[in-house]
Amino acid sequence: MATEPLTIGRRIRHFRTQAGLTLDALGEQAGAAPSQLSQIENGRREPRLSLLQRVADALGVPLTDLLTDDAPTPRDALEIELERAQRRPLYATLGLPSVKVSQKLPMPVLESLVGLHGELARRESESIATPEQARRANTAVRLGMQARDNHLAEIEDVAEEMVRRAGYEGGALTHRMVTVMAQQLGFELVHVGDLPPTTRTVTDLENRRIYLPSSSIPGGHGLRSLALQAIAHRVLEHARPASYEAFLGQRNEINYFAAACLMPRFVAGPWLEARKHDRDLAIEDLRDAFGVTHEAAARRFTNLATVVLGIRCHFLRVQEDGSLYRGYENDGFLLRADVTGAIEGQPVCRWFGARTAFTSHDRTTEWYQYTDTPAGTFWCSTQAGATASGDFTVTVGVPFAQSKWFRGRDTTARRTSTCPDDACCRRPPDAVSARWAEASWPSARMRRQTFGPLPTGAFPGVDQTDVYDFLTRHAPDDGVRRPASSG
Known part of the structure; x- marks a missing residue:
């Protein structure tokens, strides 16, 4: 039942009062005890659908009038x-x-x-917008996705409906189709060169405009993805986030929506199933088939792997210093976590493929590796990349038994990891420690977020003054005020 019990209860009370019925009278007609109805009206008990139907009949209203999300007054x-x-x-x-x-x-x-x-x-x-609370909130979102096998069926359905209406049938989703999707919602995509520095996109609800950067990474899917994320807020009917966890949850949902549009389930699912049948699954092929980045393809694979292919998996993006930037697993793969449960920023074992790929002879192709761990043996495929802020790797891995479906399963590269035991790779050998413990003094690179609290506000990190100045500059000067809308 999607409607909140408290709202259902208030609607029952509203229609009961309108009908001039007491709890005793309604209970007699609906075949329920007055005390039971009182608990339902106060939102302390969730009614069965069969009872709701009897209550609706007794009140003389359609069942849908009791199940709407709107308060009656x-x-x-x-x-x-x-x-x-x-x-x-x-x-x-x-x-x-x-x-x-x-x-x-x-x-x-x-x-x-x-x-x-x-x-x-x-x-x-x-x-609470502190680094510690942010990690806790991010952990809550990650564990919520893990419990759902990283798959949000309701967003998949919405994305499929929208791309189909825009004329999508297969292959890469075009910029034109994204523009049509925005137009179907009554919005215009506008590319500008002066977006506020703290924003990725800005939506003008009054003038029905979505402002985007004027360019993105050549050959990437950046502008399409940004536009789709802005569209997602409207399609998913997001309200202003009331907490940092809600903010992160919305970010997760808009990223998911964008991926589900760029690689729709009704096309990507059968595509993956065919390659599983041929025992030739490869992230690089998924990337090229839909015109997205390797990381986007890898993360999208985790959305569909378990639900569509029956394969449990893990995903890692690791920075060149060996720290985990983003991760996911539902296959039992062991990752370090801090006291808040957060895995981001934690060191990744230097024997995992996500790190050995940094030293592989050829970074232009995927690096395949088996790793024996305390949780079992895992196979992985890793692709190295680079950004202005440094090198990184993107890894998708599966338990040994599932490697048979993937290209690269015949690799001879194999490592052993006993992490999270520090003796595996975190603790230097005794002889080396004896040589250098008192003869070294490294200067650590301090991460900017270590001491600073996260920016606060309705949308964390956004300078609202800059945003409002930007909207004022770009608002159409036609003398017409358009009603704001969330749809």
Whole structure:
């Protein structure tokens, strides 16, 4: 049941009051105890669909009128929000009693309480935007995706519908098709050279414009992806994020939507199945077939591998210093984590393919390797790359039994790792330590995010003054004010 129980309860109460029925009378007609109905109306119990149908019949309304997400009245909306706020962990930490939400509560008091809770949540979301809390929030999003095998079926469906409507049938999604997708939502894509430095795109909801950079990496999919991510906010009906975790969740969803459009499931799925049948799966082929980067293809493979191919896998992007930039696994592959559960920034074993590929003789092709670990033997395919900020590798790996489906399974490269045991590669040999422990003094490169809190605001890291100045400069000077819209 998609609708929140609290909203269903308020709608039942609204229609019951309109019909002039008591809980006893409604219970008699619907075949339910009044106490049960009271719990349902207060959102403390989720009703079965069969009971909801009987309640709807007794109230003389369609079942859909009880299942809509909208509160029946503005007052009900405030009551629902106050109930939600008082059930959140943030309020529980204050040790204060809950206010009984009833129709006897004066409207001005109700409005004040909801406003205070909103301000409390806003201040909390700003105060927790620290590196530690950001890692915890990112871990929560990652574990949520892991539990779903990195697959969001509802976003897959939305993406498929949109690309089909834009005329997509296969191959690379064109810039023209992305433009059509935006137009179908009533938006115009505008390329500019003066986007605020803290933004990747800016959407003008009043004038229905999505502002994008004027150029991207040659041969890449950058502009298409950025446009699709901006479109995703509208398609997925995102509200302004109320917390840093919500912000990260939205980022995850828009990235997923963009990938699902660039490599749609209804084309990429059968494409992968055919190559699995031929035992010739290769990330480089997926990359070339859909005109995206190697990293985008690798991450998209993890979206479809388990659900479509029945293959569990892991993904790593590793920086040249050996630290993990981004990772995912649902195959039991062992990754270091800090006390918050975060894996980002943790050192990756120097014997993993993600690091041995840095020293392979040819970085233009994929590096294949088997690695024996405490969790079992894994096969992986790694591609090295470079950016202005340094070299990196992108790795997709699977358990040994699944390597039979992949190109490169005949590699003879094999390493052994006992990580996370420090004796594997983190602790120097005793003889070397004795030689250099007192005779060395390295100067560490400090990461910028070590001490600084994350920028706060409605959209973390965005300078709103720059954004508003930008929108003012580019707004059409036609004297017409267009209504803002989230759709």
